[in-house]
Amino acid sequence: MRDAWRDPVQLCRALSLPARLEPAARQAARLFPLFAPREYVARMRPGDPLDPLLRQVLPLAQELEPAPGYSTDPVGDRAATRQPGLLQKYDSRVLLLLTGACAVHCRYCFRRHFPYSQTPHGLEAWEGALDQIAADRSIDEVILSGGDPLTLADSQLAELARQLAAIPHLRRLRIHTRLPVMIPARVNASLLGWLTATRLTPLVVIHANHPQEIDDAVATALGRLVDRGIVLLNQSVLLAGVNDQLEVLVELSRRLVDLRVMPYYLHQLDRVSGAAHFEVPLARGVQLIQQMRRQLPGYAVPRYVRERAGAPSKEPLY
Numbered sequence: 513m514r515d516a517w518r519d520p521v522q523l524c525r526a527l528s529l530p531a532r533l534e535p536a537a538r539q540a541a542r543l544f545p546l547f548a549p550r551e552y553v554a555r556m557r558p559g560d561p562l563d564p565l566l567r568q569v570l571p572l573a574q575e576l577e578p579a580p581g582y583s584t585d586p587v588g589d590r591a592a593t594r595q596p597g598l599l600q601k602y603d604s605r606v607l608l609l610l611t612g613a614c615a616v617h618c619r620y621c622f623r624r625h626f627p628y629s630q631t632p633h634g635l636e637a638w639e640g641a642l643d644q645i646a647a648d649r650s651i652d653e654v655i656l657s658g659g660d661p662l663t664l665a666d667s668q669l670a671e672l673a674r675q676l677a678a679i680p681h682l683r684r685l686r687i688h689t690r691l692p693v694m695i696p697a698r699v700n701a702s703l704l705g706w707l708t709a710t711r712l713t714p715l716v717v718i719h720a721n722h723p724q725e726i727d728d729a730v731a732t733a734l735g736r737l738v739d740r741g742i743v744l745l746n747q748s749v750l751l752a753g754v755n756d757q758l759e760v761l762v763e764l765s766r767r768l769v770d771l772r773v774m775p776y777y778l779h780q781l782d783r784v785s786g787a788a789h790f791e792v793p794l795a796r797g798v799q800l801i802q803q804m805r806r807q808l809p810g811y812a813v814p815r816y817v818r819e820r821a822g823a824p825s826k827e828p829l830y
């Protein structure tokens with residue numbers, strides 16, 4: 513992560529992009545900094561401002577335009593907070609927000625305005641959340657989220673997993689992460705070690721939006737997880753100019769399934785301020801899913817869903 517691109521002007525120049533993109537990129541990055549790992553940028557096409565991977569990370573002028581109906585907390589994270597760092601939106605599952613750090617800054621992120629500085633950091637600080645989980649027998653699954661939980665050290669994560677496994681009513685440990693796609697070397701022996709040592713059933717939900725993201729190194733990293741018996745799911749966000757084309761979504765699903773990763777969700781964009789230019793109309797999303805169903809086996813078609821603040825589950829859109 514130390515080697516990641518952080519300066520939008522340097523990134524534009526390294527990719528031979530038109531200089532006209534630079535002033536707005538600099539300005540938009542002041543609101544939400546650019547952060548893109550070199551491994552990921554290496555999968556982009558130089559000289560192409562419309563590259564689907566680039567679009568996910570390059571700050572653009574459109575982010576600065578006001579958009580009615582878009583907010584800083586589009587899915588009600590604040591209202592779902594049981595205590596700092598512990599969120600509950602749905603029955604039987606809770607989310608631990610362990611860190612604000614990510615392996616990439618996705619321009620459309622629904623938590624791009626989240627006040628991470630107020631969330632507890634470190635094992636001692638998480639004790640209160642763990643006490644709440646231990647006291648609530650209705651919870652059987654903990655989701656490690658953030659930010660990206662795999663930006664933390666394995667020693668810390670292993671200890672957290674040990675403490676969670678000591679809570680008798682917990683059954684599953686789910687991890688939401690973009691790291692295996694961004695920096696596949698993160699799937700190392702020590703991660704696999706603690707993830708497979710816990711008595712909790714581990715599930716890893718990765719986040720890939722486009723087949724171009726999954727190169728050989730990513731495929732190998734995903735294979736290492738699946739080979740160790742870890743259930744792997746993928747969630748994508750439907751993004752204008754990134755994956756709102758049938759061939760792209762079909763190829764993404766095929767690539768994932770070939771790698772034994774199940775396409776889980778295709779999310780309608782959460783209406784977060786600064787991301788309006790990524791929204792795909794609902795009717796187009798429905799049409800894409802209908803067309804995907806004709807080309808793919810049922811298990812390879814993700815569920816097209818939207819998250820609504822305060823709703824008891826994700827809302828299926830088709």
Ligand code: SF4
Pocket residue numbers: 613614615616617618621622623624658659660690
């Ligand atoms: S990795 Fe996830 S949490 Fe981090 S910026 Fe991207 S979408 Fe947001």
